[in-house]
Amino acid sequence: MNFAELTRYRKTQVDARAREIQRLEKVLQDAGIKLTSVASAVWSASSREIIEALIAGERDPAVLAQMAKSRMRAKIPQLEEALYGHFGAHHAFVAKQIIDHIDYLDSAIGALTQEICERLLPFEPAVALVASIPGISTITAQVIIAETGGDMSRFPTAEHLCAWAGLAPASYESAGKRKPAGTRHGSTS
Structure with missing residues (x-):
């Protein structure tokens, strides 16, 4: 498996994790538990502890609300109200x-992130350089290096790289007039 395949597979796993968290929120909503109306996310330390207590059989909203940590402690009255529901077996x-x-x-x-980091060790200076661009995280830099192979010499200009990545807007010219056509989908390699 090459670098690009590893980063693509990591992305599928991250997406699957996000779907599972959404599925968990749906289960709670179905049970009448409105945790996200108080908590910023259904998957936080406080939320997980509360959900695990629900799974273990605790149903008293006052007891569950006391499990809140840090900033959520200030919202205990709202949390109690949000935890009234019919969470069943x-x-x-x-x-x-x-x-x-x-x-x-x-x-x-x-595990995938660790493997990617180990395989990208020879490209660490390139990853650090790309990650120094505002708005690009280390993970995004890893993906860019994995997809391009770290060899930018095959792109004569920055515009060629942008076009390959599908970031350069296409334009159509007819009778001397240019018409924008959006962006292309990028490389399929």
Whole structure:
């Protein structure tokens, strides 16, 4: 598996993790638990502890709300109200499966990231240079280096690289008039 395949597979695992978190939120909503109306995210340390307590059988909103950590502690009254619901055994079973799958995906993403970092060690200066561009994280820089192979000499100009990546807008010219055509889809390699 080359660098690009590793970074692409990591992306699929990150996307799968995001879908599982959305699925967990849907299970909670189905049970009448409105955790995200108080918490900024359904997948935080406080939220996970509350969900695991729900899975273990705790249903008292006052007890569950006391599990809040840091900034969520200021919202305990709203949290109690949000935790009234009808979380049943079937919700607990599905939520447990989802949490187990998220944990597996976290482990897989960590292993993939470690492998990518090890394989990109020879390209570390290039990754650092690309990551120094405002708005580009180290992970995005890794993907750029993996997709281009780190050899920019095959692109005569920056415009050629942008066109290859699908970032350069296409234009059509007819009778001396240029018409914008949006951006192309980029390289399929």
